[in-house]
Amino acid sequence: MTDKTIYPGLIGQMSKKQRRNLALTSISILLLVAFFYLLQNGFLLDNYGIRIVNLCLIYSLVGISLNLIQGYTGQFSLGSAGFMAIGAYVTTLLALSPEVKDTLFYLDPIVPWLADLHLPFLAALVLGGVLTAAAAFLIGIPVFRLKGDYLSVATLGFSEIIRILFVNLQNVTNGATGLKNIPATVNVWWTGTALILAVLFMVRLFRSSYGRSFKAIRNDEFAAEAIGISLMRHKLLAFCTSAFMAGIAGGLMASVVGTINPALFRQSLSNDILLIIVLGGTGTITGSILGGCIFIIAREALRFLDNGFAIGPVTVPAIAGLRMVFFSLLLMIVVLFFQKGLAGGKEFSWDRLIGFPGRVRKSIQRLLHRGDTNE
Amino acid sequence: MSNILELRNIKMQFGGVTAIHDLNLNIEKNQIVAVIGPNGAGKTTAFNVITGIYTPTSGHIRYFDACNSDFTDITGLRPDKIARLGIARTFQNIRLFAEQSVLDNILLGQHVHLKSSYLGAISYFPHYWKEEKQMRGYAMELLNEIGIGDYADADAVSLPYGIQRKLEIVRALASRPKLLLLDEPAAGMNPQETAELAGFIREIRDKYEVSVLLIEHHMDLIMEIAENIYVLDFGRLIAQGKPQEIQTDPAVIAAYLGAEED
Numbered sequence: 001m002t003d004k005t006i007y008p009g010l011i012g013q014m015s016k017k018q019r020r021n022l023a024l025t026s027i028s029i030l031l032l033v034a035f036f037y038l039l040q041n042g043f044l045l046d047n048y049g050i051r052i053v054n055l056c057l058i059y060s061l062v063g064i065s066l067n068l069i070q071g072y073t074g075q076f077s078l079g080s081a082g083f084m085a086i087g088a089y090v091t092t093l094l095a096l097s098p099e100v101k102d103t104l105f106y107l108d109p110i111v112p113w114l115a116d117l118h119l120p121f122l123a124a125l126v127l128g129g130v131l132t133a134a135a136a137f138l139i140g141i142p143v144f145r146l147k148g149d150y151l152s153v154a155t156l157g158f159s160e161i162i163r164i165l166f167v168n169l170q171n172v173t174n175g176a177t178g179l180k181n182i183p184a185t186v187n188v189w190w191t192g193t194a195l196i197l198a199v200l201f202m203v204r205l206f207r208s209s210y211g212r213s214f215k216a217i218r219n220d221e222f223a224a225e226a227i228g229i230s231l232m233r234h235k236l237l238a239f240c241t242s243a244f245m246a247g248i249a250g251g252l253m254a255s256v257v258g259t260i261n262p263a264l265f266r267q268s269l270s271n272d273i274l275l276i277i278v279l280g281g282t283g284t285i286t287g288s289i290l291g292g293c294i295f296i297i298a299r300e301a302l303r304f305l306d307n308g309f310a311i312g313p314v315t316v317p318a319i320a321g322l323r324m325v326f327f328s329l330l331l332m333i334v335v336l337f338f339q340k341g342l343a344g345g346k347e348f349s350w351d352r353l354i355g356f357p358g359r360v361r362k363s364i365q366r367l368l369h370r371g372d373t374n375e
Numbered sequence: 376m377s378n379i380l381e382l383r384n385i386k387m388q389f390g391g392v393t394a395i396h397d398l399n400l401n402i403e404k405n406q407i408v409a410v411i412g413p414n415g416a417g418k419t420t421a422f423n424v425i426t427g428i429y430t431p432t433s434g435h436i437r438y439f440d441a442c443n444s445d446f447t448d449i450t451g452l453r454p455d456k457i458a459r460l461g462i463a464r465t466f467q468n469i470r471l472f473a474e475q476s477v478l479d480n481i482l483l484g485q486h487v488h489l490k491s492s493y494l495g496a497i498s499y500f501p502h503y504w505k506e507e508k509q510m511r512g513y514a515m516e517l518l519n520e521i522g523i524g525d526y527a528d529a530d531a532v533s534l535p536y537g538i539q540r541k542l543e544i545v546r547a548l549a550s551r552p553k554l555l556l557l558d559e560p561a562a563g564m565n566p567q568e569t570a571e572l573a574g575f576i577r578e579i580r581d582k583y584e585v586s587v588l589l590i591e592h593h594m595d596l597i598m599e600i601a602e603n604i605y606v607l608d609f610g611r612l613i614a615q616g617k618p619q620e621i622q623t624d625p626a627v628i629a630a631y632l633g634a635e636e637d
Binding site for chain 2 (some may be wrong): 204205208209210213214215216219220223224225226227228229231237244292308
């Protein structure tokens, strides 16, 4: 029971069930790789579809990032958009070639030190994540000195400051015009790998003493501090890790979308991410991914709502943002009837999946039985 | 005997209210000391001052740090730093990590001694897994001690009330403290459970060589296990001494039963 974490990875020490789960995990990773391969080579979806899959994976990654700080550590952050913006701009500015930068900055030439800075995309992406984490560190130090929900206010303000800064730093970010012709380096392999790495990271984190401490802080800050957990240090660790992931997601998104400008990173983006984790379920990785995919797919599928449509004889005119009404409704339904989110507050596991038919049968039997006794 | 903790002229004011006036208190090594007094006497405030939740308005707290075998001034240190030095506590209203397992609660008590770095713990570094294994071994040992080894994977809140109290004490013990502060450990317990708790506290004092400072209202428990008693009333120390002395002290009787008017 408690010895289930003998040194992980030693197949010889695993129980039958653990070996079965390992086999299932390996098979599904292989299937996933095959899926990515088919997708990337255009056997399954067109370019538009591939873009949607990429966005699903990226938004899931941001969902995980927000869940780490909010769902697991209990610190309410509204800064996802700001962090994604930093990641996107840093990655793009470093990955764009000097020639492209020259053509983009026609209003005001780019600052000289940035003009010739050109890095391979992976290096630019990682640096984008690191700088985002550094920004989080700087916000975190003063905010985590205070007890209470000051993080939400601070991150809300930070996010807006970053956006306005990016609008006005004409010779660094090209202002409101934004950056175009971003190399389309990122494909499903990139986004898929990033998400898988993030999931692995989270799984390992929450099996370690640090992850336990994060949860303890969410459960009872007072008690956590009394048993020697430094609130400042652990909140900073969680916050910087979360920002790093958001930064990476921003960098990936820049390359997938091809164009970025400050308007892309408005507060509504942070709210979308919040919607994703509430929809999927706070405090679960499964919920973040479920929420991310549902959000992106629904947003595309419901595009017709914004363009005007007809229900029988009634014609609804084009109203921009009608899609968001649907999300509001969905959110209300989830908050009322699925408080733990669509993932049910539980993590995906093979044991649960295999046990699922049995559980359904049991609950149906229970329902039928209840019917008997009522009569 | 040498002291492990010394409070010198501690005064704690909240605005115009003085919760503690000029408190002097000593705890000797391996001693069980009790703080008693009517409600609102300032007992829990004293605990909060010792554990760093409040910084005293004036006065000093000295703690004998076994690591450099000398006294350190811990007045106003942050709670987690004080815990790190070896002072662990429980709370009047149980504060277990409710949504985490019994085992996790005990493991969290040991987090303070973790040597692995953040990234080291998350990567598959064997050094961390050695530490984790050790932590789990010690946690199971402690859980078996209070007879709930079989419930290691259960949610902490699913346990019966009395066991939750014990679990909280054991969580504090998991950090291998030198001084254990128990805030009303017998609150809500029946006489039989209280008697059992008395034995348990003495047992852990002997086995883990900790000094114990406890706040309690159950007089039978106090009289049975306390070796030294401090009596507070309205933030003032009104008596101090062995159980027999306290029982007959007129000031204490007056504080508890009300003074006779002439």
